[in-house]
Amino acid sequence: MDPDLSDLSEQIALDPTSFIGIPLALVGAVFLSLGAQFQHRGVVKVEARTVDTLGKGLSGRQLALLLARPSWVIGTVMLGLAILFQLSSLYFAPIIVVQPLGAIALVITSILNSRLNHVKLNRKSIIAIVMCVGGVFLFVGVAAFTAVDRPVTDTQLVTILVILAVVLALAGVAFGLFRRRIRAIFYVIMAGVLYGFVATLAKVVLGRIEQGEFEWLTFTCLLGLLLATALGAYFVQNAYATGPPDLVIAGLTVVDPMVAVVIGIVVLGEASQAPVWANGVFLLAGVIAVWGVFMLARNHPQTRL
Template sequence: MFANNDFSDLTSEFVRNPSQLIGIPLAIVGAVFMSLGAQFQHRGVTKVESSSGVDATTGLNFSQLKLLLTRPSWVLGTLMLGFAIAFQLSALAFSPLILVQPLGAIALVITAILNARIYKMSLNRPSVIAISACVAGVALFVTIAALVGGEKPVSNVDLITILIMLGVVLILLTLGFLFFRKRAKALFYILAAGIIYGFVATLAKVVINRIVNENFDWLTVLCVVGLLVAAGLGAYFVQTAYSSGPPDLVIAGLTVVDPMVAVAIGIVVLDEASGAPLWAVIGFAVAGAIAVWGVFQLARHHPQVQA
């Protein structure tokens, strides 16, 4: 059970500072841009794959990557995703995580509807249940994290730990891609990108805080380098996922895995949920299981995947 004082504290905070509500429309607009960007990028990738005559499900080659830059749909989609990131960061600047982060799951719903309309198909019942599970699981997970957690200063030791973890993750995922790319499915690329973007979100937040506090040292530069390398590899995995899976499946994986990894880093490395009660630990496990189950079910039952 949630403690009543947790909700009363949140309510009183919004009453004292109503400007926090500004983040709601910003997050919704960001979700719309994310869904549109995913749809346009997916169209660009599929057209490049078709025109090149080379199957991209095992990874886009260099020639296909260059062709993406000449596809207006892909370029437009990339610009829209840039706008999505800008709106989401702006929303977090005004509003707390509990209010903004669950709204990102709106992108999954919008993308599913758009994709169904564009390809003139109807989502089957298992797909609808899977999407609902993704949205509900993420909302519950982030809500619990906001109730029992709290931001703490990131020390140099914590930051080095995060960078080491990121390095290990990038190496493992790269090796997995190189050795198993011929057998890898869309789900591998989606989960890999979600894990990487969880680190990217954490590092981006740290870098912004350090720049604001005029603490731009060698460690901050190293964070920027790690962030750019991770973002590049994550983007490559996303584009490859578009060639082997529908855009709503890609968005489902990102909106589920990304925030969970970011929250997990905060809990494990930054100790932001120290002293969390038992109900919170159980809630994290249940919410995470529901959301991840939804992604796997969508990958299994989506009409385009079955076709």
């Protein structure tokens, strides 16, 4: 190969097939948006017909009633499809490239929620949404050409599992102690954090299964993934009961990828080839996007404060 072409190929971090993950992630975002809208409708109807649980968490009876709501079931199926497309995108591309693309779901959800519930978004809410999406896409724009996809070592995997165990414990303690004072933003942030670990562990499990390495560590990953998914799903349902669907999606599509990205950069070394300026852009984009979530939580016309 020509030396110049060889040097050029080394500068292109992603294999061409990795870009297949981008359209898959975008399709998943559409299903995520529709699923959130349907699930939110189901949760609101169940909560309206039972004892108010604002700040206390949905009861077991209410969770059972959700299974009888067609809108909630349809939303759950759509979220299942969103997860399927998300996992497919993670198979082809690094976490820090495709995971943030779910932010497009925030735009779709905001438009749908505004039309279906006849709620006009105020100026500050629109600015917050633009910050969320703009920050995420700025991040992806840089990551797509600087990220590298590396196999996960056992040491890295143990590190991720230990951090997840600490997060699960803290989430459980916080919910147990402060559940009567909890509002939507807590559920949104915690669900986003947990799903960030879910995305990371899902990519790890897929990679190990492909390599035929299904041993105790992979099984532990799968167990942690299922536990984080279950607790995250419970937090999401409570977030629907205390806030609008676009706030929930803002948390899931901003906090979720930011957590996965931090793991990808700090633990997995996916940004090891990125220049110094790219790391600065990553930090700036993350701050903009996360601040947008808090702005949306404070200024959305449907948020219960």
